[in-house]
Amino acid sequence: MNEFFNAMGVMVYRQLKRFTRARSRVIGSIFNPLIWMVFFGLGWSGLFTSSMAKLLFRGLDYMSFLAPGMVMMAIFTASLFSGMSVIWDREFGFLKELLVAPASRTAIILGRSIGDALTALAQGVVILAASFLLAKQLTPTGIPLAVAIGLLAAIAFTSMGIALASTMRSFEGFNLITTFLMLPLLFLSGAFYPIDSLPLWLKALVYLNPLTYAVDATRYALTGVSSFNILHSTAALALSAVILTLAATYTFKKSTIE
Amino acid sequence: MAAIVAEKLTKVFNGFKAVNEVSFEVKEGEIFGFLGPNGAGKTTTINMLITLMKPTSGHALVAGYDVVKEPEKVRGKIGVVFQDQSIDRELTGWENLWLHGLVYGVPRSTLRQRIRQLLKLVELEGFANTPVKKYSGGMIRRLEIARALIHRPEILFLDEPTLGLDPQSRAKVWDYILDLRKEHGMTIFLTTHYIEEAERLCDRVAIIDHGKIIALGSPEELKQSIGGELIYLKVSENPSLYSAFLEKLSDIQGVLSVKTLGNRQLSLRVKSASTTIPAIFDLAQAAGVKISEIKYTKPSLNDVFLQLTGRALRDEEASWRDHARLRTQARWRR
Ligand SMILES: Nc1ncnc2c1ncn2[C@@H]1O[C@H](COP(=O)(O)OP(=O)(O)OP(=O)(O)O)[C@@H](O)[C@H]1O
Numbered sequence A: 001m002n003e004f005f006n007a008m009g010v011m012v013y014r015q016l017k018r019f020t021r022a023r024s025r026v027i028g029s030i031f032n033p034l035i036w037m038v039f040f041g042l043g044w045s046g047l048f049t050s051s052m053a054k055l056l057f058r059g060l061d062y063m064s065f066l067a068p069g070m071v072m073m074a075i076f077t078a079s080l081f082s083g084m085s086v087i088w089d090r091e092f093g094f095l096k097e098l099l100v101a102p103a104s105r106t107a108i109i110l111g112r113s114i115g116d117a118l119t120a121l122a123q124g125v126v127i128l129a130a131s132f133l134l135a136k137q138l139t140p141t142g143i144p145l146a147v148a149i150g151l152l153a154a155i156a157f158t159s160m161g162i163a164l165a166s167t168m169r170s171f172e173g174f175n176l177i178t179t180f181l182m183l184p185l186l187f188l189s190g191a192f193y194p195i196d197s198l199p200l201w202l203k204a205l206v207y208l209n210p211l212t213y214a215v216d217a218t219r220y221a222l223t224g225v226s227s228f229n230i231l232h233s234t235a236a237l238a239l240s241a242v243i244l245t246l247a248a249t250y251t252f253k254k255s256t257i258e
Numbered sequence B: 001m002a003a004i005v006a007e008k009l010t011k012v013f014n015g016f017k018a019v020n021e022v023s024f025e026v027k028e029g030e031i032f033g034f035l036g037p038n039g040a041g042k043t044t045t046i047n048m049l050i051t052l053m054k055p056t057s058g059h060a061l062v063a064g065y066d067v068v069k070e071p072e073k074v075r076g077k078i079g080v081v082f083q084d085q086s087i088d089r090e091l092t093g094w095e096n097l098w099l100h101g102l103v104y105g106v107p108r109s110t111l112r113q114r115i116r117q118l119l120k121l122v123e124l125e126g127f128a129n130t131p132v133k134k135y136s137g138g139m140i141r142r143l144e145i146a147r148a149l150i151h152r153p154e155i156l157f158l159d160e161p162t163l164g165l166d167p168q169s170r171a172k173v174w175d176y177i178l179d180l181r182k183e184h185g186m187t188i189f190l191t192t193h194y195i196e197e198a199e200r201l202c203d204r205v206a207i208i209d210h211g212k213i214i215a216l217g218s219p220e221e222l223k224q225s226i227g228g229e230l231i232y233l234k235v236s237e238n239p240s241l242y243s244a245f246l247e248k249l250s251d252i253q254g255v256l257s258v259k260t261l262g263n264r265q266l267s268l269r270v271k272s273a274s275t276t277i278p279a280i281f282d283l284a285q286a287a288g289v290k291i292s293e294i295k296y297t298k299p300s301l302n303d304v305f306l307q308l309t310g311r312a313l314r315d316e317e318a319s320w321r322d323h324a325r326l327r328t329q330a331r332w333r334r
């Protein structure tokens, strides 16, 4: 058991170390949500001033509605793309070094996703800080809960990234699938607009999307407004994290050398 | 107890037998080599022994443990230097060794000390805090050797340890390997397609081709097995006298075979060059043939390979492919 946590800790350390060396990648995943907040958020919030709009966003101004979604967007993108390092490790042979180590492969994969989740969370926190500058109706007391939800979401989505990377095996394949997944998952998450009045078939997809619960729980933490009961959304997110972690462990083990 | 036992080890990839019923034993403290051309099945054999691949059939024990039934036990006893680079390029040399030691459960204080010693051994102390992506190929190889030693493995696996290295780096790596054996009595299993490497380092060599071991023994034994010595001679006279001379050559006592190589050159396989050469001169004089050049060599492992397969284990061709492979790696590295 001790060895298990030791190996996990080493992988966390390694992913964090690597992260501090790769600053250019970070800029990409922070830049995107910032662009959305500034250009999209500020743009629309000038228009959404009527009482009708207030009703639409449950009493929030548009910027405050959008900000929690953008925090989650940063975490989601960073997490998903961190799966790329699995492909790098295979390409550069480091994977073999891990596979001949007398350490549990489950420990290695868990450590890896926790390490990457922490780096993704750090990027989310940067956007969170920016949100408080741009949006007026956010409550600082909600920050701890938002960070906790962020970590849970980060673990879920790094596992998703690892599972995809282990299945796809090539940079091209991984990029293709993430590009295809990313936008639909974001638009069907309630990050940009309320999901309550979507047509039924879209709503079904929204409910299947783990990002929906992450966004909703973060919005609850930061503004008190949400579509789901916070306990329900947290439970759904936790369940997604468990399923995705199992998927990551399974695909990683299966995709190893032979 | 033998350090490694392989029994009819076989690996089939989509119907293609990459390794075909390979059996051998490696004694404790021995340097054992697999010598063979590209694609012979060397890496595949290593991958099965180090638990990265499951054998299609056959068994192997490494450090007394079955590679299929107790892979974790095997992993704890071995150190591996892979054929292709397997280092984290974003991290520094020190960080790579540190991570490795921690994963293998080396206590931190011991680990610090060992890293210092090993970096010194492979002459990289000055580059401990440099990211590996700034290292040369030779430096990376040395770092990988240091890394494989951090947890003091009982058995060290080296897959083409000097592939693509310049002669100086190669000589250094050879020195480390010989030192390791001398100081720690470590068992070493290595693969190579360089003849010189096999002859210089290995106590025993298995020659492998198309997935099969075609000869096994000490370099000396192998060379003796093809029999005697080789004499090359060049004659510079009238070809009409030459055919009679040729016929009589094979009648000399101790001559095992005669081959014409064209351009009035001949090669003879003989039991002992020192007694046959005078007889050749006598015969030449009697036949009126003038010998313009003569030299003799003991057979090399290359001659052994040639004898057994009819092909040469050519170094040039192989190194051309190595370069191509290193280039493809470099493409990813930038
Ligand atoms: N994963 C694989 N799938 C299919 N074929 C493979 C695989 N790995 C190796 N082979 C094939 O098996 C044969 C033996 O390969 P192997 O890598 O063991 O050779 P090697 O002796 O190490 O040669 P090299 O000098 O190229 O390293 C080759 O023909 C190779 O193409």
Ligand SMILES: [Mg+2]
Pocket: B042, B043, B044, B083, B159, B160
């Ligand atoms: Mg090989």
